[in-house]
Amino acid sequence: MKITNKMGLPDGLVRASTSERHNASGTISATTLLHGVKQILLTDRHWEELEDDVSDRIWAIWGSAVHALLEHEGETEFTELSMSHDFQGIKVTGKIDNYDMGAGVISDYKTASIWKVKFKDFDDWYKQGMIYAWLLDKNNFKVQKCRFIAILKDHSKSKARFDSEYPQEPVYVYEFDVTQERLWEIEAFIEKRVKAYLETVSLGDDDIPECSPEERWEDPTKYAVMKQGRKSAVKLFDTREPAEEMVSELGHDKHYLEQRPGEAKKCQGYCICCEFCHFYQNHVKPDEASEVA
Numbered sequence: 001m002k003i004t005n006k007m008g009l010p011d012g013l014v015r016a017s018t019s020e021r022h023n024a025s026g027t028i029s030a031t032t033l034l035h036g037v038k039q040i041l042l043t044d045r046h047w048e049e050l051e052d053d054v055s056d057r058i059w060a061i062w063g064s065a066v067h068a069l070l071e072h073e074g075e076t077e078f079t080e081l082s083m084s085h086d087f088q089g090i091k092v093t094g095k096i097d098n099y100d101m102g103a104g105v106i107s108d109y110k111t112a113s114i115w116k117v118k119f120k121d122f123d124d125w126y127k128q129g130m131i132y133a134w135l136l137d138k139n140n141f142k143v144q145k146c147r148f149i150a151i152l153k154d155h156s157k158s159k160a161r162f163d164s165e166y167p168q169e170p171v172y173v174y175e176f177d178v179t180q181e182r183l184w185e186i187e188a189f190i191e192k193r194v195k196a197y198l199e200t201v202s203l204g205d206d207d208i209p210e211c212s213p214e215e216r217w218e219d220p221t222k223y224a225v226m227k228q229g230r231k232s233a234v235k236l237f238d239t240r241e242p243a244e245e246m247v248s249e250l251g252h253d254k255h256y257l258e259q260r261p262g263e264a265k266k267c268q269g270y271c272i273c274c275e276f277c278h279f280y281q282n283h284v285k286p287d288e289a290s291e292v293a
């Protein structure tokens with residue numbers, strides 16, 4: 001991967017931007033398993049052609065700096081603990097920020113936006129933590145609990161004072177218990193992801209199915225009942241049928257249906273291999289002619 005420096009930032013920042021592959025050949029990490037298979041394969045295949053700018057990696061650099069500060073081991077604690085398990089032809093790997101063997105607690109440090117906490121958007125952390133717990137379990141280490149310690153980079157003390165729903169401190173802890181049932185569930189998830197990977201690994205780039213709407217961080221498509229001369233919708237629906245019925249009831253002379261496709265936020269700004277993806281090229285990439293106009 002080529003790291004560019006469009007803002008001419010200091011050399012130290014450029015050197016702190018890693019351009020190494022995240023996954024060695026034949027391995028998939030816990031965090032990679034959370035991505036769509038198309039993203040995993042295209043990133044791997046086109047690694048040498050990919051480009052990223054230092055300015056876009058600034059939070060990753062900051063996150064690495066925080067991790068480096070917290071790399072101190074206690075008596076029963078291990079930090080940056082690498083674990084792996086061979087599973088159905090793939091080596092699943094994970095690097096655990098902190099594992100307290102005595103208490104059976106995994107801790108992972110994150111830098112996050114307050115919106116993650118406000119929306120309780122923890123599914124990716126839950127799965128990541130459970131994959132770590134599964135890896136430890138497969139290597140005969142017991143886990144009782146997973147904790148994610150999030151440093152909220154955009155926290156505002158003044159907003160916290162006036163909004164009880166707002167995270168009250170700039171640090172937030174998301175935690176959950178690890179049970180046998182949850183370990184079975186995550187194994188089923190890993191099995192599904194590994195199977196999807198193996199089924200598509202030999203397909204051509206454009207033949208690999210696009211990532212799912214969930215993996216693309218896509219808002220659902222909405223159906224708006226519109227009235228002529230009015231900018232906002234009379235009513236929004238999640239499905240087409242009731243919206244069509246309402247337009248018929250109100251009369252087609254002044255009312256019409258507007259389909260509002262959901263935006264694929266990951267494809268738009270958070271997928272490094274998007275230029276090699278047929279879905280991005282055909283459905284997401286802004287039309288250059290209309291951009292110029």
Ligand code: SF4
Pocket residue numbers: 036038039042210211215216264266267271273274277278279280
């Ligand atoms: S651009 Fe979107 S659909 Fe394509 S690989 Fe990236 S996340 Fe998946």
